[in-house]
Amino acid sequence: MNIAFDMMGGDFAPLEAVKGLQIYLSGTSRPATIFCIGDEAQLKPLFDEYKLSGNSNLRLIHAPEIIGYHEPPTRALKEKPNSSISVGFGLLSKGMVDAFISAGNTGAMLVATMYTIKTIDGVSRPTIPTIVPKLNGATGLLLDVGLNVDCKPEHLNHFAILGSQYAQHILNIENPRVGLLNVGEEEGKGNQLCKETYPLLKENTKINFAGNIEGRDVFQDKADVIVCDGFTGNVILKLAESVYDVALNRNVHDDEYFNRFHYEQYGGTPVLGVAKPVVIGHGISNDKAFMNMISTAEKMIETNLCANIQQSFSA
Amino acid sequence: MNIAFDMMGGDFAPLEAVKGLQIYLSGTSRPATIFCIGDEAQLKPLFDEYKLSGNSNLRLIHAPEIIGYHEPPTRALKEKPNSSISVGFGLLSKGMVDAFISAGNTGAMLVATMYTIKTIDGVSRPTIPTIVPKLNGATGLLLDVGLNVDCKPEHLNHFAILGSQYAQHILNIENPRVGLLNVGEEEGKGNQLCKETYPLLKENTKINFAGNIEGRDVFQDKADVIVCDGFTGNVILKLAESVYDVALNRNVHDDEYFNRFHYEQYGGTPVLGVAKPVVIGHGISNDKAFMNMISTAEKMIETNLCANIQQSFSA
Numbered sequence: 001m002n003i004a005f006d007m008m009g010g011d012f013a014p015l016e017a018v019k020g021l022q023i024y025l026s027g028t029s030r031p032a033t034i035f036c037i038g039d040e041a042q043l044k045p046l047f048d049e050y051k052l053s054g055n056s057n058l059r060l061i062h063a064p065e066i067i068g069y070h071e072p073p074t075r076a077l078k079e080k081p082n083s084s085i086s087v088g089f090g091l092l093s094k095g096m097v098d099a100f101i102s103a104g105n106t107g108a109m110l111v112a113t114m115y116t117i118k119t120i121d122g123v124s125r126p127t128i129p130t131i132v133p134k135l136n137g138a139t140g141l142l143l144d145v146g147l148n149v150d151c152k153p154e155h156l157n158h159f160a161i162l163g164s165q166y167a168q169h170i171l172n173i174e175n176p177r178v179g180l181l182n183v184g185e186e187e188g189k190g191n192q193l194c195k196e197t198y199p200l201l202k203e204n205t206k207i208n209f210a211g212n213i214e215g216r217d218v219f220q221d222k223a224d225v226i227v228c229d230g231f232t233g234n235v236i237l238k239l240a241e242s243v244y245d246v247a248l249n250r251n252v253h254d255d256e257y258f259n260r261f262h263y264e265q266y267g268g269t270p271v272l273g274v275a276k277p278v279v280i281g282h283g284i285s286n287d288k289a290f291m292n293m294i295s296t297a298e299k300m301i302e303t304n305l306c307a308n309i310q311q312s313f314s315a
Numbered sequence: 316m317n318i319a320f321d322m323m324g325g326d327f328a329p330l331e332a333v334k335g336l337q338i339y340l341s342g343t344s345r346p347a348t349i350f351c352i353g354d355e356a357q358l359k360p361l362f363d364e365y366k367l368s369g370n371s372n373l374r375l376i377h378a379p380e381i382i383g384y385h386e387p388p389t390r391a392l393k394e395k396p397n398s399s400i401s402v403g404f405g406l407l408s409k410g411m412v413d414a415f416i417s418a419g420n421t422g423a424m425l426v427a428t429m430y431t432i433k434t435i436d437g438v439s440r441p442t443i444p445t446i447v448p449k450l451n452g453a454t455g456l457l458l459d460v461g462l463n464v465d466c467k468p469e470h471l472n473h474f475a476i477l478g479s480q481y482a483q484h485i486l487n488i489e490n491p492r493v494g495l496l497n498v499g500e501e502e503g504k505g506n507q508l509c510k511e512t513y514p515l516l517k518e519n520t521k522i523n524f525a526g527n528i529e530g531r532d533v534f535q536d537k538a539d540v541i542v543c544d545g546f547t548g549n550v551i552l553k554l555a556e557s558v559y560d561v562a563l564n565r566n567v568h569d570d571e572y573f574n575r576f577h578y579e580q581y582g583g584t585p586v587l588g589v590a591k592p593v594v595i596g597h598g599i600s601n602d603k604a605f606m607n608m609i610s611t612a613e614k615m616i617e618t619n620l621c622a623n624i625q626q627s628f629s630a
Contacts, residue, residue: 135564146498149506183461183549191464191546215553219561231506232547234498236554238530243558246534249450250572257565 003297004097006084007038008066009104010285014038017103018046020290025057027291032298035097037061037084063087066104069283073107077115085109089116092276099297101268103281103290110147110271110280118275120306122313125155126273127162127230128280130237133260134221141167142181142218142226143272146234153196156180156227160207161312162272163225169303170270170296171224179213179223181232186212193229201227206312267292275306318612319412322353323381323399324419325600329353332418333361335605340372342606347613350412352376352399378402381419384598388422392430400424404431407591414612416583418596418605425462425586425595433590435621437628440470441588442477442545443595445552448575449536456482457496457533457541458587461549468511471495471542475522476627477587478540484618485585485611486539494528494538496547501527508544516542521627582607590621 005021007014017038025031036043040062047053047060065083067076077086085108088100093116102109110128119126129143143163148155160178167176180201182190187198189212201209210223218226218236228236244261252258259265264286268279277300281293300306322332332353340346351358355377362368362375380398382391392401400423403415408431417424425443434441444458458478463470475493482491495516497505502513504527516524525538533541533551543551559576567573574580582604583596592615596608615621 135561149498181550183464183546191544194546215550215555216557216560218554219557228550229506231498231509232550235496235530235543235547236550239533239551239554240530242531242534243561245531246450246558246572247567250567250570252562252565252567252570255565255567257561 001032001298001301002035002097003032003294004035004037004088004091004100005294006088006100006102006104007036007043008063008084009102010281011283012286013103014042014046016285016287017290018043018050018052019287020294022050022052023287023291024294025052025055031057032294033057033059034294035059035061035091037063037087039064061087061091067108069105071105071108073105073111076105076108077112085112092278093117098301099277099279101279101281101293101297103268103283103285103293106280109278113271113274113278117278120273120275120310120313123162123273124158126271127159128269128271129163129166130269131266132218132226132240133257135219135257136221138221139171140221140224140226141171142228142233142236144228144230144233145237145269146230148230149234150231151193151229153193153200156193156197156229157200157204158273159227160201160204160225162309163227164207165305165309165312166270166272167224169305169308170299173224175208176224177210178207178225178227179210179217181226181228182212182214184212185214206315264289265292267296270296270300273309275310277301277306316347316613316616317350317412318347318609319350319352319403319406319415320609321399321403321415321417321419322351322358323378324417325596326598327601328418329357329361331600331602332605333358333365333367334602335609337365337367338602338606339609340367340370346372348372348374349609350374350376350406352378352402354379376402376406382423384420386420386423388420388426391420391423392427400427407593408432413616414592414594416594416596416608416612418583418598418600418608421595421598424593428586428589428593432593435588435590435625435628438477438588439473441586442474443584443586444478444481445584446581447533447541447555448572450534450572451536453536454486455536455539455541456486457543457548457551459543459545459548460552460584461545463545464549465546466508466544468508468515471508471512471544472515472519473588474542475516475519475540477624478542479522480620480624480627481585481587482539484620484623485614488539490523491539492525493522493540493542494525494532496541496543497527497529499527500529521630579604580607582611585611585615588624590625592616592621
């Protein structure tokens with residue numbers, strides 16, 4: 001198993017990326033082979049310092065350019081073919097690695113995914129989900145959280161399948177319940193999008209539809225997979241992330257539940273609906289976040305997630 | 316000043332309504348005259364018990380019918396002309412009272428408001444806001460939270476004016492900053508609705524536009540008034556309400572901030588954009604919530620909110 005890892009992406013890269021790599025390697029007996037992409041001059045001394053030099057599971061791939069956070073994605077990708085993101089997608093599209101992970105420029109990651117990795121046949125729109133910590137200890141999924149800010153009913157119907165596959169294979173939830181985020185519980189409630197989406201979900205035999213889910217139920221365990229348009233999902237994602245900060249601000253420290261809202265637990269966000277595993281990390285990723293990103297990619301490869309998704313859309 | 320008060324609306328009515336009335340009266344030296352609408356047979360003994368009988372500021376108005384929570388609003392209003400909600404709107408539309416408050420069937424309250432109280436000239440859509448507690452102690456407003464689940468840019472532009480007027484006159488915020496809820500900070504970000512709304516807000520000389528606001532900023536003090544479509548707003552409202560329950564669940568008790576998420580602090584939700592003050596309470600309103608609803612109505616009357624709104628739309 002080969003994973004390409006952008007060592008230069010993120011506010012605290014490459015140091016935290018190197019530390020994350022070390023944590024990953026020390027925690028597994030059969031590690032994947034990691035293609036570490038980045039500036040050799042910066043990486044070599046860090047690999048020495050963290051005793052990673054000479055590790056047979058690592059390949060250092062030199063990429064002298066970096067796409068900054070505020071660069072316009074499409075132009076940056078064009079002008080910087082030797083950036084860590086461009087090189088990573090090159091390796092992935094050529095089949096030299098099985099997955100690519102990066103905490104770099106999110107827009108560039110998404111644009112490159114769309115341009116270089118094929119959308120799975122039948123999927124109307126790839127999507128990005130987020131993990132939702134439930135009060136009872138369970139873990140749910142919410143999607144889309146920003147890739148598709150204007151959605152049609154068919155898109156939400158596809159998010160339901162994509163989310164169910166991820167919940168089943170990666171979160172190990174059997175027959176995951178799908179909820180439609182809405183303003184009321186009864187069928188017929190909602191905006192135009194929800195009213196038209198509800199019957200599609202109800203008739204979709206590839207999912208286990210559990211009906212409408214209201215805002216108050218997001219942290220309750222009424223559904224494993226909650227689907228919504230990417231505008232609403234993005235607002236909720238960022239609001240939920242801020243709950244962790246609110247808790248800290250109110251001196252609620254080391255609370256098992258509130259801690260689960262912390263980004264580092266997520267292990268990045270997979271892009272679902274494309275033919276190969278791509279995981280995008282948070283810009284402020286620390287070592288633990290990077291380690292979790294590698295683990296997420298590893299699990300996506302191991303479980304053949306993309307092939308399973310492909311099958312569920314072709315059946 | 317005359318306020319009509321539906322004593323029968325809410326899960327814990329009429330008892331909590333009577334207790335709320337008592338708290339209100341004991342806390343003010345110059346109370347409004349309250350038209351207490353409800354079933355005399357139930358109200359009289361409670362008025363005796365809570366020493367309200369004979370109080371010159373109270374008028375008991377008999378209304379033998381009640382519209383239940385799950386009744387379809389339009390039909391219920393038609394079939395129950397002697398319900399507390401129907402009687403209340405009768406008093407308000409005839410000018411016998413200056414405001415009407417109820418914690419009864421929300422749908423019936425909204426339908427009756429639309430049918431019996433005139434929308435202010437120039438207002439494209441009346442709206443309902445919610446109070447947002449900010450981490451720094453400030454109080455903000457978010458609207459629409461459910462009256463308009465499908466919105467056009469013009470609607471959000473009007474919500475901005477309506478919210479600004481409420482923030483200025485009722486929350487005493489001078490020159491309130493208006494934020495557009497969005498998925499990014501920069502102009503040009505967002506779904507179609509936001510992209511088209513941004514320039515309208517920017518050019519609107521009746522408001523103090525502060526740009527885009529992301530989900531993570533809702534509890535921060537970046538804007539006093541946050542506008543969004545009623546679908547997104549309703550999801551956030553219910554999610555924010557659940558934060559209080561989450562805090563309780565995590566044994567965070569008596570926290571000054573989290574307590575501000577509790578519905579009883581809100582004093583109900585005003586309907587903004589209609590010619591007379593209408594305040595709708597939460598179905599689970601307790602005495603404190605009812606007391607706050609009366610205070611909100613009182614303040615709306617005192618500050619001539621509806622006339623001020625009328626003026627801001629005619630100028």
